[in-house]
Amino acid sequence: MITLAVGLGTCGIAAGAQEVYDELLRQPDPRYILRKTSCNGHCYNEPIVEVFQNEELIGAFYQVKASSVKSLLETLPSVWGQPSSRQGQEQRLVLENCGLIDPENMNDYISRGGYVALETVRSLLPMEVVSMIKASGLRGRGGAGFPTGLKWQFALNNPSQPKVVIANADEGDPGAFMDRAVLEGDPHRVIEGLLIAAHATGANSAYIYIRAEYPLAIKRLRHAIADVTAEGKLGTVLLEIKEGAGAFVCGEETALMASMEGERGMPRFKPPFPAESGLWGQPTTINNVETLAAIPWIIRHGAEAFSKWGTEKSRGTKVFSLAGKVKYPGLVEVEMGTSLRSMIEQLGGGTSSGLPIKAVQMGGPSGGCVPESLLDTALTYEDLQATGAIMGSGGVIVMDEATCMIDIAKYFLNFIQNESCGKCTFCRIGTKRMFEILSRIAEGKGELADIDELIDLSSQISKASLCQLGKTAANPVLTTLQYFKDEYLEHIVEKKCRAHVCRSLIRYHINSDVCTGCTLCAKRCPVSCIKGVTKGPHRIDASHCTKCGTCLSVCRFGAVTVSTGVHS
Amino acid sequence: MTPQWNDLASELLQRFGDETRYAIPILQAIQTEQGYIPIPLLEAIASKAQHLQANQLYGVATFYSQFTFTPKGKHTIKVCMGTACFVKGAQQIVDAFKSALSIEIGETTPDKLFTLQTVACLGCCSLAPAVMIDGHVHGQVTQESVAALLKAKGFNL
Numbered sequence: 001m002i003t004l005a006v007g008l009g010t011c012g013i014a015a016g017a018q019e020v021y022d023e024l025l026r027q028p029d030p031r032y033i034l035r036k037t038s039c040n041g042h043c044y045n046e047p048i049v050e051v052f053q054n055e056e057l058i059g060a061f062y063q064v065k066a067s068s069v070k071s072l073l074e075t076l077p078s079v080w081g082q083p084s085s086r087q088g089q090e091q092r093l094v095l096e097n098c099g100l101i102d103p104e105n106m107n108d109y110i111s112r113g114g115y116v117a118l119e120t121v122r123s124l125l126p127m128e129v130v131s132m133i134k135a136s137g138l139r140g141r142g143g144a145g146f147p148t149g150l151k152w153q154f155a156l157n158n159p160s161q162p163k164v165v166i167a168n169a170d171e172g173d174p175g176a177f178m179d180r181a182v183l184e185g186d187p188h189r190v191i192e193g194l195l196i197a198a199h200a201t202g203a204n205s206a207y208i209y210i211r212a213e214y215p216l217a218i219k220r221l222r223h224a225i226a227d228v229t230a231e232g233k234l235g236t237v238l239l240e241i242k243e244g245a246g247a248f249v250c251g252e253e254t255a256l257m258a259s260m261e262g263e264r265g266m267p268r269f270k271p272p273f274p275a276e277s278g279l280w281g282q283p284t285t286i287n288n289v290e291t292l293a294a295i296p297w298i299i300r301h302g303a304e305a306f307s308k309w310g311t312e313k314s315r316g317t318k319v320f321s322l323a324g325k326v327k328y329p330g331l332v333e334v335e336m337g338t339s340l341r342s343m344i345e346q347l348g349g350g351t352s353s354g355l356p357i358k359a360v361q362m363g364g365p366s367g368g369c370v371p372e373s374l375l376d377t378a379l380t381y382e383d384l385q386a387t388g389a390i391m392g393s394g395g396v397i398v399m400d401e402a403t404c405m406i407d408i409a410k411y412f413l414n415f416i417q418n419e420s421c422g423k424c425t426f427c428r429i430g431t432k433r434m435f436e437i438l439s440r441i442a443e444g445k446g447e448l449a450d451i452d453e454l455i456d457l458s459s460q461i462s463k464a465s466l467c468q469l470g471k472t473a474a475n476p477v478l479t480t481l482q483y484f485k486d487e488y489l490e491h492i493v494e495k496k497c498r499a500h501v502c503r504s505l506i507r508y509h510i511n512s513d514v515c516t517g518c519t520l521c522a523k524r525c526p527v528s529c530i531k532g533v534t535k536g537p538h539r540i541d542a543s544h545c546t547k548c549g550t551c552l553s554v555c556r557f558g559a560v561t562v563s564t565g566v567h568s
Numbered sequence: 569m570t571p572q573w574n575d576l577a578s579e580l581l582q583r584f585g586d587e588t589r590y591a592i593p594i595l596q597a598i599q600t601e602q603g604y605i606p607i608p609l610l611e612a613i614a615s616k617a618q619h620l621q622a623n624q625l626y627g628v629a630t631f632y633s634q635f636t637f638t639p640k641g642k643h644t645i646k647v648c649m650g651t652a653c654f655v656k657g658a659q660q661i662v663d664a665f666k667s668a669l670s671i672e673i674g675e676t677t678p679d680k681l682f683t684l685q686t687v688a689c690l691g692c693c694s695l696a697p698a699v700m701i702d703g704h705v706h707g708q709v710t711q712e713s714v715a716a717l718l719k720a721k722g723f724n725l
Contacts, residue, residue: 011692014705043694174650174689212596212634213690215703245592245632248688262591263624264631280589323652323693330694361651395693397651411654415688421631526667548660550711 002032002077003052007099009039009184010216017047019066024049029073038185038220040099041331042086050099051079086332086347091309091317094293095333098185103220106227109188115233117299121196122235126156129200133295135303137315142168142251142288143366143392144468145314145381148295151285154275155201158283163203166279166286167194169210169217170256172248173364174415175395178319179289181331183210183217186293187224191239193292196299198237201285206237209256211244218243248365248419252467253286255421266421267467288393290319310336314380322348324361324397334379341375344398355400359483363392365412365419366472368479369405388479390472404501405484406491410438412476420469427470430461434477443504446492454481496565503547506564510551512537514559521551521560577612586617591628594620595635604639605629633687641676641683643721645701650689652696661697662686664714668723681722 006012006021024034042048045062049072052058059079061072092098101108109115121129134149155163167190171179183190190208198206210218218241225239242260249255250265257279259265278284294316298306307315314336320343323329327349334343340360344350351357359369368389370377377383384391399408417431434457437450458474465471481488490496497505510521510530517535522528529545532538540551552560580597584590594613598605610629614622629635647653647662662673665684669677676683692698695707699717706717 010705011695011707014692014695014698014707046694171691172688174654175652175693176689177691177693180691213687213700243592243596245596246634247632259592260589262588262628264627321693323696324655329652329696364651395651397655397693399655403655408651408655411651415649419688548663 001054003035003055004032005035005037005050005052005099007038007040007046007048007050008036009181010214011039011043012046012048013216015046015063016065020047020049020064020069023066023069024073027069027073029076031076036102036104037099038103039181039331040185041095041181041333042328043330044328045081051076053077086328089347090333091335092333093297093306093309093317094182094189094290094319095185095331096297097189098181098331101186103185103187104223106188106224106231109186113300114188114296115192117296118192118195118199118233120299121199126200126202129196129299130156132303133200133298136298136306137303137310137313138291138294138298138306139314139381140288141290141294141318141393143173143363143390145391148287148291151275151287152197152200154273155203155283155285158275160283161202162205162282163201164205164207164279164282164284165194165197165201165203166206166256166260166284167208167289167292168251168253168256168286169208169214169289170244170251171211171214171289171393172251173366173393173395175321175323175361175364175397176393177321177323178331178394180214180217181321182289182293182319183214184220187217187220188228189293189296190289191221191224191228193287193295194239195234195237196295197285197287197292201283203283203285204237205282206239207242207260207279208240209242209244209250209260211250212246247421248415249421249467249469252469255467256286257284264421266423267469269466290394311378311380313382318379318391318394320379320394320396322396322398325351325353325355325400325403326396326398327352336380337378339375340370340377340379340396343379344375344396348398351398351400353400353402355402357398358401358403359399359405361389361397361399361408361476362395363390363475364395365415366390366468366475367392367395368475369399369408369483370479371483388475388482390475402499402501404442404497404499405480405487406438406442406497407499407501409477409480410435410442413438413473416469416473420473424465424470426461426464427473430457430464431470431473433457434461434474438477441488441491442497442502444491444495444502446488448489448492450492451481451485451488490565494565498564500562500564506547506562507542508540508545508547508549508551509561509563510538510540511559511561512539514557516557516559518556520554520556524550524554526550573606573609573612577609577616580613581617581620587619588624591620591625592632595625595629595632599635602639604636607637638676639680641680643681643702644683644685645699646685646687646690648690648692648696648698648700649686650691650693650696650698652693653689653698656696658697660711661699661709661714664711665718668714668718682718
């Protein structure tokens with residue numbers, strides 16, 4: 001029997017997968033069963049129709065359009081595309097069901113071993129479950145990497161009742177989308193993990209705090225919660241969704257709790273830690289989505305099966321989201337300890353532009369830029385931290401030679417100064433000053449003393465901020481200064497942006513020997529600053545040019561050139 | 569204070585409850601149903617509630633980016649400014665929307681048709697640059713496709 005599976009995750013739908021699915025529905029064919037699934041991680045090929053024969057993947061149709069559905073059906077059972085070459089290079093534990101099951105069908109999840117772990121756990125003592133998770137070596141996947149078993153132990157040891165467990169689905173790091181994919185593709189898995197956490201810590205209330213920017217994930221979670229409730233799987237646990245209201249800092253656990261309590265999402269001083277006094281003063285355990293999604297697998301296969309993957313201190317696998325200037329953006333799940341280079345070059349296919357990789361940004365705004373020379377770094381908590389970046393939640397942004405590192409540092413500081421909650425003065429004002437200095441450098445108005453000022457501010461902000469947002473706010477600047485200081489110096493001294501990104505430092509010209517006078521650039525210029533007659537050389541009026549780059553991108557003759565620097 | 573807000577305030581307190589923890593759900597309901605947060609409504613709620621004060625509701629509403637104090641347009645455009653979108657030219661996309669609609673970020677067109685916003689990350693990084701219009705994500709947006717996206721929502725160039 002042949003099954004056609006259409007990936008209906010947010011990315012698939014945006015690429016047109018819903019239309020493809022609807023078209024397949026309109027053309028029923030006795031030869032196949034149609035199944036809707038979610039993202040399988042191969043986002044670069046969406047919309048994807050995967051073909052299974054007796055549940056075994058035999059191939060796929062890539063970048064399908066609704067209009068090509070008819071010819072697709074005529075082709076069957078042969079297919080256009082081979083199963084991705086990524087298969088076999090990944091170790092899928094957390095993502096084992098993503099792209100295979102219908103996320104809105106609980107029986108699909110159950111048929112692949114779903115809720116077996118919950119049954120198992122409920123016949124065990126909480127202490128036994130905690131010991132199992134401890135033995136697995138699982139560490140928090142949200143960023144900090146705190147041992148999950150130990151976190152559960154603290155909450156279990158607290159005799160105070162009632163207790164709370166929370167799934168942190170406030171995935172805010174720009175560039176990270178693994179939690180969205182798991183929630184959209186396998187929502188029951190997160191619920192099962194959360195219910196196991198509730199049993200292990202003795203909690204009767206469970207919440208999923210999810211950001212409002214993920215409407216499809218919220219819809220699928222609500223569907224899944226209705227199903228587990230109807231099936232009586234919740235036991236005595238009350239499970240509820242809490243929607244965020246748009247604040248990056250609410251990913252920080254104490255800010256998240258403040259937000260749930262109905263207040264401004266401002267971090268609180270620790271101690272007391274959530275396990276001592278968390279939501280409404282109750283002992284609280286907060287775990288990231290990916291952490292919880294690993295739990296059912298660990299219970300079903302045993303702690304040893306999990307801990308045999310990875311390195312001594314970083315056990316198991318990790319899901320990374322590859323994005324930016326990478327050829328095959330999407331999700332990959334690899335064994336911890338895999339090198340950054342092999343993940344990007346073999347699974348990601350290198351850069352999309354074909355230009356050399358300049359750096360890889362890891363860990364979002366709290367992370368840093370790892371230069372090409374350090375790409376052989378192993379993907380473990382410790383090795384990444386040694387570079388100045390962090391594992392973070394697993395967002396990986398590939399940057400090629402056309403990326404300006406000052407521009408990137410400026411981007412992150414702008415993000416942080418926008419998202420700082422304002423509680424700590426150094427974070428609130430210091431990040432603003434850093435952003436202003438970086439803007440000055442990008443405009444060619446920087447001075448050498450600015451670099452010392454940036455370093456000084458970085459250290460002050462880190463020392464005088466309460467939460468990790470502030471403590472790590474300067475990391476994007478510190479890592480770019482560490483590895484790309486020459487670019488800072490070029491901007492300051494030579495007024496040069498080698499990546500041709502900083503608009504104040506570049507100039508566009510039209511080479512009159514090459515220009516054919518086709519007039520295309522003049523027609524497309526949004527500020528009409530290109531003058532010339534048809535079939536005659538054109539000229540850019542620099543006083544009105546906004547450096548948008550449209551002329552460069554539309555010229556078919558290579559007549560538009562860019563220069564930068566005082567000596568050019 | 570208009571009677572309209574008084575009735576709505578009572579209804580909201582009944583629907584959610586008079587406790588601090590319901591501040592955000594109440595504000596979310598107001599934002600969804602009214603399209604913005606009318607300050608007289610917050611005052612009406614506070615005058616009826618035991619545990620929700622006007623200053624607290626206002627404080628919460630100003631903290632989170634979901635809430636606005638001015639009515640939004642019929643269509644809300646959210647241009648993603650996540651890292652992946654940023655390195656793939658999100659700034660040019662924002663500029664294209666700004667120049668096509670002749671408004672700045674956070675503003676609404678005079679005909680109340682479009683509100684332009686930027687968001688930190690839509691989590692659709694593989695589609696960068698991405699734009700969300702009325703909850704629907706559009707990927708690989710180009711300066712050229714901005715006009716088509718607007719036209720599909722009734723924008724006359």
